[in-house]
Amino acid sequence: MIRTALASSLKRGYSTTPLISAAKPVNGFVGAIGNTPLIRLNQVSEETGCNIYAKAEFMNPGGSVKDRAALFVVKDAEEQGLIKPGGTVVEGTAGNTGIGLAHVCRAKGYKCVIYMPNTQSQEKIDLLRMLGAEVYPVPAVAFENPDNYNHQAARHAKSLENAVWTNQFDNTANRRAHIETTGPEIWQQLDGNVDGFTCATGTGGTLAGIARFLKEKSQGKTKIFLADPPGSVLYSFIKSGGKLNERGGSSITEGIGQGRVTDNLQPDIKLIDDALQIPDTDSLRMVYRLLDEEGIYVGASSALNVVAAVEMAKKLGPGKNIVTILCDGAYRYQSRLFSKKWIESKGLSDAIPEHLKKYATL
Ligand code: PMP
16 A cells, blocks of 8 residues: 555655555654654565564664663652752763663753763764763773762762662663553554564663563563673573673673663563573674665664574574564764774674675775
8 A cells, every 4th residue: 555655656756645654743852752663674584484573763762762761760750759840860871871861851951960881982972962961981890899880870969959860770660661662562563463572681671671561461472582792691690590690701782781680670580581692793794784685774782683583583483573672773883883993903804794894984
């Protein structure tokens, strides 16, 4: 129907047949969060014999999946009376929650203060500052260290009047965003035919919230796989049945990988059926493949998620509907992911096949 209308409009120059069913107007920035498209990734679907669907979270108004959590933690603080008009929201973040918060704070009239590890891309720091946030990039030290970016954010909030540390890692309003919005959207978009869901975790809010909703709705039938980058402890935690190893190694992916089981993940970790560890070579290759095959320009955590969905499809067998998340756009990392020099510095030049190297233009 849409295709026919499009074809005839191209032939005649215009068409009066609607091409899309347009969504109703929404109220302000926060009203535009959520209700993202679910995209069938055609090439990887053909290859696996499954339908691999990706939730286009990069289409949120602040550009990432974390807009949802940002809105929910601020609403929660307001409802609990922890912040009043003109107050300050302080958060520790790899960047995307901060960007979501900076937008929500502008829309609601709060100040925004962000602590982030100084290992994160310059693009995210620049964007946060352009959105009016006060940004402190700090040395990337473990959570146990009192100078970890989260503890610094907590102390900063305590030192101010009318300020809240939204604590995305252990504040379960984050996970609630996905129980109440992302999970139901996926279920509705596939008329309840969801055989598998997989994604990586930072706070764990996305995975835990969606897992909780899908498991309940499907009466346990939807399989849930956690996807982990190198250097994160959750893969071995799940594979070993609950042994928490020291964190070791690193990854080019930003915003994912964890050294502990957060309060967002804890209540739902038993819902996870299996875990996958995805090497950086595969994630980087998938960044380029998604661009080349689908015209989709997303960051490394999104690409890792798609690699995990492909692995999950192989494990579950053909004919299944597998869903994952496209967390954010590659705009946030392009000085890294599309720079030959940077890729070389990470020893990842061989990850990109010859015919895709033409995209590394920075
Ligand atoms: N991908 C990116 C790019 C992110 O910034 C984040 C959040 N830090 C995630 C994935 C993971 O989301 P969550 O915190 O819900 O686990």
